[in-house]
Amino acid sequence: xxxxxxxxxxxxxxxxxxxxxxxxxxxxxxxxxxxxxxxxxxxxxxxxxxxxxxxxxxxxxxxxxxxxxxxxxxxxxxxxxxxxxxxxxxxxxxxxxxxxxxxxxxxxxxxxxxxxxxxxxxxxxxxxxxxxxxxxxxxxxxxxxxxxxxxxxxxxxxxxxxxxxxxxxxxxxxxxxxxxxxxxxxxxxxxxxxxxxxxxxxxxxxxxxxxxxxxxxxxxxxxxxxxxxxxxxxxxxxxxxxxxxxxxxxxxxxxxxxxxxxxxxxxxxxxxx
Numbered sequence: 122x123x124x125x126x127x128x129x130x131x132x133x134x135x136x137x138x139x140x141x142x143x144x145x146x147x148x149x150x151x152x153x154x155x156x157x158x159x160x161x162x163x164x165x166x167x168x169x170x171x172x173x174x175x176x177x178x179x180x181x182x183x184x185x186x187x188x189x190x191x192x193x194x195x196x197x198x199x200x201x202x203x204x205x206x207x208x209x210x211x212x213x214x215x216x217x218x219x220x221x222x223x224x225x226x227x228x229x230x231x232x233x234x235x236x237x238x239x240x241x242x243x244x245x246x247x248x249x250x251x252x253x254x255x256x257x258x259x260x261x262x263x264x265x266x267x268x269x270x271x272x273x274x275x276x277x278x279x280x281x282x283x284x285x286x287x288x289x290x291x292x293x294x295x296x297x298x299x300x301x302x303x304x305x306x307x308x309x310x311x312x313x314x315x316x317x318x319x320x321x322x323x324x325x326x327x328x329x330x331x332x333x334x335x336x337x338x339x340x341x342x343x344x345x346x347x348x349x350x351x352x353x354x355x356x357x358x359x360x361x362x363x364x365x366x367x368x369x370x371x372x373x374x375x376x377x378x379x380x381x382x383x384x385x386x387x388x389x390x391x392x393x394x
Contacts, residue, residue, distance in 0.1 A: 125320065125390045126382035127374050128343040131160040132169040133363040135349030136179040136210035145362040146348050148173045150192035158196045159364040164371030166384045167202040168193065169231060169345065179210040181221040202384045204229035215239040219250050229260035234270050244282045255286040260391040262289045266296045268314045275317065287391045290321040291345065294333050302327035305336035312340065328353035335373040346370045
C-alpha cells in the first residue's frame with residue numbers, strides 16, 4: 122500500500138490528437154504552459170508532456186523539449202513535476218528513444234517497456250539504460266499495457282537486468298479493448314499479477330476514465346487523466362478543457378478521503394537520498 126499522498130497527473134495532449142479534435146488541446150509551448158497552470162490550480166502535481174514538430178506531428182526533439190519545458194516551468198515554477206514521454210508513436214525506434222532521454226536528462230520520464238525491450242537494445246542495453254536512470258536520479262515511470270508487460274518487467278527485475286530503483290508503474294487499462302473504452306475491472310488482472318513494491322498509477326480510455334482512476338485510488342494507486350486518452354466528463358458531456366478532467370478526478374480523490382500529493386512530496390518520494 123502506498124504511503125505517498127495520491128499523485129494526480131495530467132496528460133493533456135498525447136502523440137496523435139490535434140486542436141481539430143478539441144480547440145483546448147495544447148500542442149505549442151505557449152498553450153502547454155497555460156494548460157499546465159490551469160491543471161496545477163485544479164489539483165494536478167505532475168504533467169505528462171508530449172511535444173510536436175512544426176507540422177504538428179509527434180516529436181522527441183531535444184531542443185523542442187527544452188523549449189516546451191522552459192515555457193511550462195515559467196508558468197508553474199517548481200509546483201509541478203514535469204514528466205516527458207519517450208513514446209515511439211510509430212515514428213521512433215528504441216535507440217533513438219533512449220538517446221533522447223540521455224541527452225535531455227529530464228526531471229521525469231515515462232518509458233514504454235515493450236518499446237525499448239527490443240533486440241536492438243538487448244538486456245545488456247536495458248541494464249545500462251536503467252542503471253543510468255538511477256544514477257541520474259530521473260524519476261522513471263514504466264508503462265505497461267497488459268499483464269504480459271508486467272510479467273516481463275518482473276522477470277527483468279528478478280534477473281537483475283533492472284537494478285533496484287525508485288520505479289513507478291503505469292497500468293494502461295483497455296488499450297486493446299473494443300473501441301478503446303476502459304472498464305474499472307480491467308485493473309483486476311494487473312493487481313493480481315503485481316507482486317512488487319513499485320507505486321502504480323492508472324490511465325484509461327473514454328468516458329469511464331474517471332471511474333477507472335477512482336477505482337485505482339480506492340485500491341492504493343494513483344491517477345492519470347487528460348485529453349491524451351479521454352475528452353469526456355463522467356456525465357457524458359464534452360470536457361471544456363483538461364483542467365475540468367483534473368478537477369473531476371480531484372473531487373473523486375476527496376470523496377475517498379485521499380489527499381493529493383504536491384510536487385515537493387513527489388520529489389521527496391522518488392528523488393531524495
